[in-house]
Amino acid sequence: MYSIILLIVVFALTFLYLRGKYNENYWRKRGVAFYDKNKVFGIFWDFLTTDKAVFEILSEIYKKYENEPAVGIGSLMTPSLYIMDPQNVQHVMHTDFQSFSYRGPLINEGDVLGDNVLFMNGPRWKLMRQKLTPFFTAAKLRNMYHILDKTAQDFVEHLKQNPQKLKGNGFDRASEFCSAAIAAAIFGIRTDFSFESPFLKMARDAFTLSWFTHLRYAVANLSDSISKAVGLKFFKEQEPFFIGVVKQMFRAAEKDEIKKHYFTDICLSLRKSGVMKDIETGEELEPTDEILAAQGFFFYIAGVEPTASALFGALTELGKHPEIQRKLQKEIDETLEKHGKLTYEVISEMKYLDQVFSETLRIQTPVGFINRICTNDSVLPVGNIKVSKGTKLYIPIFDFHFDPKYFPEPEKFDPERFSSENKSSSEMAYLPFGKGARVCIGMRYARLQVLAGLLHLLQHFRVLSHRDPAARKYAKGQFQMRRTDYDIELILRQTE
Template sequence: MIAEILIFILTTLVAFAFYSYYKNQNVFKSKDMKFLPGFPMFGNIIKSSFGKNHMFYDLDRVYRAFPGESYVGYVEGFVPLYLIRDPSIIRLITVKDFDHFVDHRRFATDDLFNESLFMMTGDRWRDMRSTLSPAFTGSKMRQMVPFMNETSNNIVQYLRETEGQNIDASRLIRCYTNDVIASTIFGLQVNSLKDPENDFYKAGQSLVVGNSLTRRLSFFIVMTIPALSKFFPFFPKETTDFFRGIVLKTMQHRENNNIERPDMIQMLMEAAKGTLKMQTHDKLDDIGFATTDEADIKPKGEMRQWTPDTLAAQAFLFFFGGFESSASVIVMAVHELAVNPEAQGKLYEEVKEYHEKHGKMTYEGVQKMTYLDCVANEALRKWSPAVITNRVCVKPYVLPPPREGGKPVQLEVGDGIYNSVSSVHWDEEYYPEPEKFKPERFNDENKHKIQPFTFMPFGTGPRNCIASRFAILELKVLLYHIVLNFEIQKCGKTSDPVQLAPGDFNIRAVGGSWVKFSSRN
């Protein structure tokens, strides 16, 4: 009896897989769209699903298959998606006709993450974005730099004690981003290099989607069959409970004891009271070429009163983004500087000159160092933490024809969009020799040549990354301290050229990012 049931279930799954496979093909054929057939059940993501390559390569394979198309069909498991290749159409979706594409795809059922700004939809997203925007102004970000300097000094001290050893930059940098987030958001002082068993660092490690078969399977199911996601939590419940507890207890303790500290928890407490507002003299400073514009998002009615749980979700989101996404870019920047000594030499000369004149890294200093900005931008171009940005059609929309002589394509409510980010960043049409690390692409002589909507590491339009300024600061401050004090050198385990390791969406080098730090003193 059991065998018969199992055979029935297996037969049903196989039949459904082939039904979806041909149905998705017919969707694209009926709209005269190009697509790669892929495989039943997996669509175009079979290699990354089985850990054969990184998901970027699956996306890029489809992107490069049809160079004359503005957009193509892409299948993620059972889900047909529209992969946008043309920067002008990315502009339509993310800026000009944004009201048709306000929401992200929902892919998680975790209560805490679902309450975050990233997963919010419609008017709730607009209201939360409006609430949080004042937390990322110039004056607020300026207050974060001393915390980043302090944590960077811990990194420098550790590297002095381990000089000459081969260092896994991945672990080193994730300790840095963990400790920066602990300090600037949660008001906690930790040193994860000295105490890697601290609860905060261990909780952060548990959030990183790994490359085990179990985690890949869970990720595949969550992304391709959202209805089953409640059985496969995206984040461990004990970890989300840990972060919720920290935020709620800290807010209650500060409220009871009238404590104030210039960190994100304080800003969330002000948001709960409705006192977190943009000051007339304040502004959203441009701290580099990658800085995103902040749209004038206003609530449609009265300002919402947010619950403590919802505010805790925003702190959790900032941790998740700041810990892993920021770390991945910094790690790859360190790796690239090790295998590109000429670029590192130019950066050192600028950093040394600034240090001799000013003595310490400041918020204004971040804005002054132009080659540091070039290095940061090139790392963000080549190794953007957002391989794609996703949108959902919330109002019927007609896409321009996918090619000259083609016909427009009708999108319906619920249709999913993938805006290509990394594939555009690696497209020879926009960046000659894209595989090379060339910071000069972003100097004053060249950056005006960069076509709009071909450089978008933090997304574009009103739904871009709200914390882009924080991420840029976090990257630049640490690079400044490391390059000022050490020469980053290749070692026997350093991969060159850099290739992405198989996995889900984490940006990591094959074999890790092993380097050696040699003191300049």
């Protein structure tokens, strides 16, 4: 018995040693620097054994190899590469997009809610994106804004009636608004002014951070074959509730002859048209309840967690910089005085508001990095780096946004970076929503939702930020990036 255990241990250690040497030699033969802190498990060893978020570990690599265009990273089964030059990022996300169109990690068959436009790849992704893009036209966003604006007004009244919510747990408050806003604007679900709902609980559960969810994420990134073998599913726990609710919505909408232009109407239109087909590729996709529910699930959770992070981030920064807050409130007050109300067209004219939002997404971007998978051999232009099919890529967001080469004094919250005179100089390194053909499909909607909440909150409240010096600076996230050392307090402006 002991001899068998010893043999297994020796075999495992030998495998790990040989695999580590292979990873190191693989990249050095290509003239690429190699991150040798852990040659097999790379960034995910520290992720599982320390309190660091993935983007923080990648940031250590970025700083250590600041003069390199890319750095090889240890991986259990497939080569991995951290791309650190904006021109190489441009090559991956735009110039040679066809070779890098896949997003990671790959979702296993049977992960029903994971089969959405965020994680889909290849012709299936292209077909689904084509069918969903019309949902975010300017006309539809204009109609949605009326709903978002009403939800924001209701939220302000909710806070006034519940003063215990005005101090602390700022991210939870932002989540409550975002959950109600997207439920109303996208799905037509009103909660009778209740900002705690089963949908919000579901979204929070989907983003629960625990050692198990961290392990699941690490395995999915380290080895597709192991992930498939053990049948990893990211959203299994949310399937019964969300698919059940969406099916009820579909059945109710089928009986209602009045079109309300919500997500359910788009889905019913796709179902009525039959099998979806891409003329160019011949790809076909059956619009089942399950696959349409998966798209709705993506819209919902994307409209809660990352959007709430952006709203909370904006409030936090404004609370730390009262002079910027006063300038923005002056713009809001003058705009309301001039137009009487806030509309889709009116907020599009608010230049300082747009600058504050853009700078928030730089300094408190909700996502720290982007994944891609190489599907055809390619060569990165800076460094002449050969990237083979199957290679997993990590693309910086946080590191670009905090690099003084692109954003001088990066720790400083300065909306003037995004004035019309300044913003063009840093566009290549600014990636809050990604870039290229896989740029976030709901980017313009997310902006509207955050601005609706921010405008009405600042119209009625002054924001103070409180720092806890004992708290960890960032939450230990998988791809998320959220400050945890600050919280906010809202004070009614008329009582100042």
